[in-house]
Structures are given as structure tokens and as C-alpha cells.
Amino acid sequence: xxSVSEIRLVKLPEGNITPEHFGCFDASVPAVLPAGxxxxxxxxxxxxxxxxxxxxxxxxxxxxxxxxTHSYAGQLGVGDVPQSDAVAQVLExxxxxxxPGDWVVHIAxxxxxxxxxxxxxxxxxxxxxxxxxxxLTALGHTAFxxxxxxxxxxxxxxxxxxxxxxxxxxxxxxxxxxxxLRGARVIGSTGSAEKLAYLRDELKLSAAFNYKATAVxxxxxxxxxxxxxxxxxxxxxxQLEAAIAAMGEHGRIVLCGMVSDYAQPDAHGPRNLHxxxxxxxxxxxxxxxxxxxxxxxxxxxxxGWLSRDEVVVRSTVFEGxxxxxxxxxxxxxxxxxxxxxxxxxxxx
Amino acid sequence: xxSVSEIRLVKLPEGNITPEHFGCFDASVPAVLPAGxxxxxxxxxxxxxxxxxxxxxxxxxxxxxxxxTHSYAGQLGVGDVPQSDAVAQVLExxxxxxxPGDWVVHIAxxxxxxxxxxxxxxxxxxxxxxxxxxxLTALGHTAFxxxxxxxxxxxxxxxxxxxxxxxxxxxxxxxxxxxxLRGARVIGSTGSAEKLAYLRDELKLSAAFNYKATAVxxxxxxxxxxxxxxxxxxxxxxQLEAAIAAMGEHGRIVLCGMVSDYAQPDAHGPRNLHxxxxxxxxxxxxxxxxxxxxxxxxxxxxxGWLSRDEVVVRSTVFEGxxxxxxxxxxxxxxxxxxxxxxxxxxxx
Numbered sequence: 108x109x110s111v112s113e114i115r116l117v118k119l120p121e122g123n124i125t126p127e128h129f130g131c132f133d134a135s136v137p138a139v140l141p142a143g144x145x146x147x148x149x150x151x152x153x154x155x156x157x158x159x160x161x162x163x164x165x166x167x168x169x170x171x172x173x174x175x176t177h178s179y180a181g182q183l184g185v186g187d188v189p190q191s192d193a194v195a196q197v198l199e200x201x202x203x204x205x206x207p208g209d210w211v212v213h214i215a216x217x218x219x220x221x222x223x224x225x226x227x228x229x230x231x232x233x234x235x236x237x238x239x240x241x242x243l244t245a246l247g248h249t250a251f252x253x254x255x256x257x258x259x260x261x262x263x264x265x266x267x268x269x270x271x272x273x274x275x276x277x278x279x280x281x282x283x284x285x286x287x288l289r290g291a292r293v294i295g296s297t298g299s300a301e302k303l304a305y306l307r308d309e310l311k312l313s314a315a316f317n318y319k320a321t322a323v324x325x326x327x328x329x330x331x332x333x334x335x336x337x338x339x340x341x342x343x344x345x346q347l348e349a350a351i352a353a354m355g356e357h358g359r360i361v362l363c364g365m366v367s368d369y370a371q372p373d374a375h376g377p378r379n380l381h382x383x384x385x386x387x388x389x390x391x392x393x394x395x396x397x398x399x400x401x402x403x404x405x406x407x408x409x410x411g412w413l414s415r416d417e418v419v420v421r422s423t424v425f426e427g428x429x430x431x432x433x434x435x436x437x438x439x440x441x442x443x444x445x446x447x448x449x450x451x452x453x454x455x
Numbered sequence: 456x457x458s459v460s461e462i463r464l465v466k467l468p469e470g471n472i473t474p475e476h477f478g479c480f481d482a483s484v485p486a487v488l489p490a491g492x493x494x495x496x497x498x499x500x501x502x503x504x505x506x507x508x509x510x511x512x513x514x515x516x517x518x519x520x521x522x523x524t525h526s527y528a529g530q531l532g533v534g535d536v537p538q539s540d541a542v543a544q545v546l547e548x549x550x551x552x553x554x555p556g557d558w559v560v561h562i563a564x565x566x567x568x569x570x571x572x573x574x575x576x577x578x579x580x581x582x583x584x585x586x587x588x589x590x591l592t593a594l595g596h597t598a599f600x601x602x603x604x605x606x607x608x609x610x611x612x613x614x615x616x617x618x619x620x621x622x623x624x625x626x627x628x629x630x631x632x633x634x635x636l637r638g639a640r641v642i643g644s645t646g647s648a649e650k651l652a653y654l655r656d657e658l659k660l661s662a663a664f665n666y667k668a669t670a671v672x673x674x675x676x677x678x679x680x681x682x683x684x685x686x687x688x689x690x691x692x693x694q695l696e697a698a699i700a701a702m703g704e705h706g707r708i709v710l711c712g713m714v715s716d717y718a719q720p721d722a723h724g725p726r727n728l729h730x731x732x733x734x735x736x737x738x739x740x741x742x743x744x745x746x747x748x749x750x751x752x753x754x755x756x757x758x759g760w761l762s763r764d765e766v767v768v769r770s771t772v773f774e775g776x777x778x779x780x781x782x783x784x785x786x787x788x789x790x791x792x793x794x795x796x797x798x799x800x801x802x803x
Contacts, residue, residue, distance in 0.1 A: 343728060365729045376724025380691060381713045383740030390738045392731030
């Protein structure tokens with residue numbers, strides 16, 4: 108066996124999650140590779156707010172168990188290793204599909220090195236213009252999620268008046284930019300003055316507001332008096348309620364995440380669903396895993412935008428495997444801008 | 456001017472609406488017909504729960520005013536005359552399109568006789584097999600609403616496991632039957648033991664329950680352990696929350712009405728919208744007014760079902776113009792089965 112470092116959940120949170128809910132442990136992976144497996148070194152991890160829903164959520168309103176077991180990711184208990192998307196380099200391989208030095212992305216347990224079946228890996232090209240971290244940001248899981256939600260599910264077009272909540276975040280910043288690049292008018296919300304400036308000055312949205320300073324309903328009434336045609340929501344709860352109130356006729360709502368809900372044993376349910384009838388609204392939830400068929404379109408579009416410098420790529424970077432819990436809790440606290448990324452030491 | 460009787464709203468309800476909120480008044484309509492108008496006698500009225508949302512609703516969560524003014528029907532104040540769908544017979548006409556004795560349906564203010572522009576009328580065939588009331592029930596507005604929601608919006612098919620709330624009601628009873636006739640498995644809910652027997656014995660649904668005796672979540676977990684693929688909701692609120700919890704992956708929710716919400720200044724918002732993401736659900740609200748293009752399909756399908764005795768047609772009948780308020784409050788209180796219909800005296 109080979110020694111590695113890994114992050115485990117050490118206690119379940121009651122409310123907000125903090126680094127104290129995790130610990131960094133020595134662990135081991137097989138010293139001899141099984142057939143079809145590769146040994147790899149994780150180089151950088153992305154961190155996803157959605158994982159919060161898998162930790163310590165009582166699931167009071169989750170309903171029937173049969174349907175719950177169909178959910179695409181199970182709950183994490185004490186001792187479990189969280190996971191997220193990561194870029195890794197192959198150290199050793201038993202398959203002709205990969206050789207040492209190859210770069211891959213995968214959904215990776217939070218450990219420094221690992222032994223993984225080749226079928227779980229997707230090869231990527233790393234070069235001067237596309238460093239490893241690019242596969243966590245503009246070419247990564249969150250930007251792909253934004254593309255799927257905005258283009259495949261939301262069918263965004265030039266006539267749309269779009270609202271993106273948490274628009275300075277890892278998914279939201281790409282969702283907002285993709286909508287803008289497809290010609291839509293885009294309004295974004297965020298939770299600090301600094302990130303508000305980022306939305307206005309760097310992402311160049313049509314309008315932006317700090318939801319802690321201006322109520323969502325007020326801001327949207329001001330910025331979209333005619334009503335929104337498309338809402339891309341990452342937040343849920345009261346903010347979603349305010350967005351529903353601002354939808355115009357035949358408005359589409361795409362639900363990508365519900366960061367406001369993940370930690371709540373008793374979530375806030377939007378009280379204005381009657382507007383769905385009055386205004387003929389449609390709301391769709393999605394997960395990116397079902398849309399792999401859109402990846403080629405996404406990569407072609409994104410590489411085009413990147414080559415023309417039309418996309419702003421920003422991340423908040425943390426250093427070292429033991430920074431993963433801090434990156435995660437900072438993300439949930441709204442203290443990061445763009446993708447939250449953790450770089451591992453090459454020697455780890 | 457010609458004297459008629461009409462129903463007016465005389466005070467706004469705080470909570471439940473009762474006959475005391477209305478009064479019956481003498482009114483008048485023009486004695487001389489304007490060009491393009493007809494004089495008609497309203498023969499029978501249907502009564503619709505949806506009108507509740509137009510009476511005394513503060514609209515606390517309705518959101519921006521611009522979008523609100525787009526709503527398809529305005530609010531009713533004291534002195535206003537409510538309206539609903541009605542079958543009428545032409546008494547006098549200034550247009551070649553209609554002659555005395557013709558039968559029509561229209562959205563009619565609650566009065567005995569009226570003068571109406573011909574463009575607001577739709578001609579119908581009344582005969583031995585299609586008495587006037589049939590255009591309020593199986594061939595009327597509510598059955599058409601059920602058809603549009605179930606077929607056009609819900610795309611019901613033989614593989615579907617369908618839940619219809621308020622399934623013994625004017626819309627629900629047709630929605631449930633249409634789904635069954637298209638091969639789906641149908642579960643219905645209602646609010647009394649008598650109506651439960653109607654769902655089981657007459658509408659022959661696959662399963663049915665009384666939501667006052669069995670919690671919706673429990674009943675659906677028992678009757679649809681694999682998860683629902685389609686929910687046709689007429690109720691909203693806590694019952695919708697329970698239905699959301701019972702949806703299977705890629706489930707579709709069609710919102711037709713929200714009878715639970717109409718009287719509530721502070722409606723119950725479903726707290727489990729995170730399931731939209733986990734299970735990739737879609738929820739759509741509709742109003743029948745936008746789907747006139749489906750009417751020919753609806754009529755052909757329904758006449759076929761009627762000719763083969765495949766549809767159960769039931770209504771709860773009230774007599775006389777002054778019974779309209781009682782019919783309406785009975786409907787809202789869940790005391791009617793099938794369509795709530797008010798027959799007017801021929802002499803009125």
C-alpha cells in the first residue's frame with residue numbers, strides 16, 4: 108500500500124459547515140495497480156456548493172424513499188471522504204489508454220493521490236493556453252454546468268432578459284457570461300460590494316446588485332420592469348421567490364443549485380407559485396451529468412470565446428490538500444469569487 | 456333599457472367566501488341592440504374555483520406591477536359582477552351570424568339576460584345527446600382545460616403514472632378520466648368519503664384517497680412507490696409539496712389551479728424545490744385561453760369517448776340566478792362533485 112493524505116468528514120454540521128467538520132488523515136491506496144487502473148496525482152480540485160446537500164441534511168421534505176434512492180449522489184456520513192471535480196496527472200498505468208504524464212479530469216475523492224479505473228477518467232489537453240486549472244474553470248465542470256443550464260435547458264437567446272443569482276460564483280459567472288455572449292440582457296446578483304464591482308466592471312453585465320444591500324424583488328423591479336424571460340437560479344428560497352415574482356409571461360426558470368437550502372432543516376418555500384398559472388411559467392431542474400452529449404458544443408463555443416478573449420476567467424485559489432475544508436466553507440459563506448480552487452503541492 | 460337580475464360582490468372576504476359576500480340586484484341592459492350585438496338569455500352557468508383568486512386577494516407575493524398587469528383577468532371589487540362560462544340562447548340579433556334560437560357559449564357576467572357582441576360568442580350544437588349543460592361539463596370549459604393540461608401541456612401517455620389532485624372536481628374529474636383513457640395509471644385525491652367512492656366506483660381510477668383521512672405523502676408513497684411521472688395539480692400549497700416529494704425522476708408537474716392558495720394571504724410554499732434538481736423535475740403553469748388551437752382535437756376526442764360511453768359526466772346542480780353565490784362557496788368548500796352548475800329559470 109502507498110501512503111496518501113485525505114480529507115474526511117469528522118462530524119455532521121447542525122447549521123453552517125466549517126473546517127472543524129473535517130479532518131486530514133493519512134490513508135493508503137493499493138501499491139500494485141489492478142488491471143485497467145491508473146495511479147494518479149491530483150493536481151487541483153474544484154469545490155462545489157452542491158455537495159452541501161449531501162452532508163447532514165435530514166431530508167425532511169425529500170419524500171418517498173424509492174425516489175430518493177434514485178438520487179444521483181448519496182449522503183455522506185462521518186468518516187466518508189467528500190469528492191469533487193479535479194485535474195490529475197497519470198503517474199503509472201496498466202492500460203494502453205493512458206500513459207504516465209497524461210492529464211485527466213475526474214470526480215475525485217479528496218485525497219492527494221489515488222488509484223482509479225481508467226473508465227472513470229476523461230483525458231484533457233494541458234498546454235500554455237490551457238493550464239490544468241482551466242479544466243476546473245472555463246473548460247471545467249462548473250462552466251459546462253452553466254452552459255447546459257443556460258443553453259440546453261434554458262434555451263437562452265438574444266431576446267431574453269435573464270437573471271442569474273449568485274452570478275459571481277463558479278457556475279453563475281459562466282452562466283451570466285454565456286447568456287451575455289449569446290446576446291441576452293443579463294442581470295446578476297451577488298453578496299458583497301467587491302463582487303458587485305466584479306459583475307459590473309469585469310463580467311460587464313447589463314445590471315447587477317448586492318442582495319444584502321437591495322432586496323431582490325426591488326432590484327428586479329427596477330432592472331427588469333417588463334419582467335424576466337429567463338431566470339437561472341443557484342440559490343433557492345426567498346431569493347427564488349423574489350425572482351418568480353419578477354418573471355414575465357411564459358418565463359422560464361432553470362434551477363441549477365439551491366445554496367440557500369442546503370443547510371436548512373426547514374427551507375423557505377416560495378409562496379407565490381400561483382404566478383406559475385397566471386403567467387404560464389415553467390421551472391426545470393437539471394443536473395449536468397445527463398447532458399454529456401452537449402460537451403462537444405460547449406467546448407467548441409468556450410474555446411472560441413477564450414481565443415477571442417471574450418470570457419473572464421477568475422478563481423479563488425487555496426493551497427494544499429488541507430485547505431479543501433476551508434475552501435468549501437468559504438464558498439458556502441459567499442467569500443469566494445469565481446470558481447473555488449485548491450492547488451496541491453507537486454510533492455504531496 | 457331592459458330589466459335583468461345580476462349578482463354583485465357586496466363585500467370583500469377576509470378568509471372563506473360565503474353567499475353573504477354577494478347580493479342579487481335588478482339591473483338593466485340596452486333595450487335597443489347595438490350593431491353586431493345579440494340579446495341572449497343565459498340558460499346555465501358553470502362556476503370556477505379560479506375566480507377566487509380575483510376576489511380580495513392582497514397579492515402580497517405577486518411581485519412587480521408591470522408583470523401583474525399582464526395577468527389575464529383583473530381583480531374584482533365591491534359592486535363588480537363576477538363572471539364564468541355559460542350556455543345561452545339568442546333572443547334577438549343584429550348580425551347575420553346569429554339568429555334567435557341559436558345556442559352559444561361565452562364568458563358571461565352573472566346576470567339573467569345580456570346584450571353581447573357577437574364576436575364574444577361561440578356557437579354550439581344543442582340536441583338530444585348534447586343538452587345545454589353538456590357545454591359546461593364534458594364539452595365545456597373545464598373539460599377543455601383538463602384536456603389542454605393533460606394532453607397538450609402534460610403530454611400524458613400510456614406509460615405514465617399520474618396523480619390528479621381534486622380529482623372529483625369539475626376539472627379534475629376530466630383530467631383523471633382523460634389520463635385513464637389515454638392508457639395511464641391514475642391516482643386521484645378528494646376530500647370526502649362520498650367523493651372517494653365516486654373516484655373508485657364511477658371514474659374507475661387505479662387508486663384514490665381522501666386527503667382528509669390519509670396524508671397525501673403517505674397515500675402517494677403507498678400507491679406510487681416507484682414515483683409519479685406526471686402530476687396534474689389543482690390545489691397547490693401543502694398538497695403540492697407532498698406531490699413534489701412523490702415525483703420520480705424527470706417527473707412533470709402541470710399546475711392548473713391553486714384552490715388552497717386563493718384565500719390565503721400567506722400561502723404555504725413547497726419547501727422541497729431542491730428535489731427539482733435532484734430528480735430533474737419540470738413544472739409548468741398554463742391557462743386554457745392560450746390553447747384554442749387544441750379545441751378541435753379536444754372535441755373530436757371527447758365526442759368519441761362520449762359516443763362509446765367511456766366518460767362519466769357528473770355535475771352538482773343549483774337552481775336560479777340567486778344560487779350562483781351558494782354554488783361558488785359550495786365549490787370552494789369542496790361540497791360539490793363534478794362541475795358546479797347553476798340552471799336559470801327559462802322565464803328569468
